[in-house]
Amino acid sequence: MPMIVGHVRGHSHILPDLDEHSKSHWFGRLDSRAKIVGIFSFVVVCALLTKVELITASLVLAVAIAAASGAPVRSLAKAYAAAFPFMLLASVSVFLFAGIERGLEMLGRTSACVIALLALASGTGTFGLFAGLRRLRVPATISTLLMLTYRYILVVSEEFFRMRTARKARGFGGGRSLLDKYALNTISFTAGTVLVRATARADRVYEALRCRGFSGDITVWRTSSLGRSDLVFMAVLLLSSGLLAAIQTGWVQW
């Protein structure tokens, strides 16, 4: 979920462009199941790392995955910036209880995880990502909820941008100071209207789905099987994650 929110917050206006971009890039064309399995394994291993050298190596690998994804650096940076306050909060908490070294380790670990997940989210068509989860036997309730959440986040953000434009078009320029009572009033009315409109729109979207026989499961019609490049990509990530885990646990001596 934070991944989706970060994804939308980072570049809500260019989401469709990213989806188009992901179709044209080799990383985007990889089977989403291979990417999900590979990157999630990497993330799980990253979360367990405690050695500084390994955390550094995982960060380098995460950046390499991000570079390979071909996602625009700017949008990745924006999405990372959106997630950064949460990572910082976690790191500061650890720093307060366990010292600066542990705090920095936490920041490194979470950064590696977030960068890898952002690369997955940005370098894969959003729908393909959820469809991949469904094909990996994630229960229909979860994958459909993710798809609907994504659709409704877009509905709410569309309404928000429309309202913001309408507000600006009528000369509103406030909102920069917390002491500006008029601006705060206007913003709260906007938020209320956005919610009401988005709810009405969401009802229509749901009714439209029901009209076409929707009963709680959304699957993709045209599916492909795993190809050689998908398997190679997955194997590289699984091997790298396995190596990191082996060194961390001491099974392999560095």
Added chain:
Amino acid sequence: MVVLELKKLGYRYEDGTLALKDVDLTLEEGEKVAVLGPNGAGKSTLMHLLAGFRMPFEGDVSVGGVALEEKSADRIRAMIGFLFQDPDDQIFMPTVEEDVAFGPRNLKLDDVDSRVKRGMDSVGVSTLADRAPHRLSYGMKKRVAIAGLLAMDPALLLLDEPTSGLDPRSRSELVKLLKSMKRTMLIATHDLEAASEIVDRALVLNVCPVMKGTMRDLAQAGDVLRSAGLELPPLPMLFETIGQKGYEVDALPVTMDQATAELTRVIDREGRRRR
């Protein structure tokens, strides 16, 4: 065969406002009927009610012989193809082809491939099969939404303001498409000009039914339409003005063919009178 039957249909919104009252309507197989009325007349409410989204209501509704009630709503929705006013509410899947296949797959209909092909062919979007629907023009999105309905092969098409928001060219293309389709249709619109081209007959609605008849009957009753908040389309309005100028007009035309015939008659009569 009767596809849709409404008897004494009435509906109130949750706040008690009367939305529909005493609506009677029957649609035979293959018939195209328009529900005309100004904004707030209850057209969209009627459409949503027929798709089983507004309950409880007064009176009786049956689609394909099945009475509409809470239990049967899903069954009835499977018989209906509902085109929403805004295609962005309706289009969901990542490609045109996937979106057209969405309904047939959910309803577990047979031969999805040929249904999708037929649906896309009939509205002219076959070349866009792999395109992302959200990147298409508004008119094309409407076509994709219609293709999705046609692939379900519904007994009844409910079209809510199909021409709204379209540029003149897309509008005229959509009108031609709907005119050419041999389907049972109920079209809610305030676009009398488009309705004149597409439908056989119409019901003028302003919460209660105001008038029923062919589009030509309606054109003769300009005052009734105006009192119901509608304007005559340009063609009958032109011939009404011609009549007011002293030329004898038999009946106000609503289509171009009727207008050509009527104009020829007026010119002939005027020529004879002058000789």
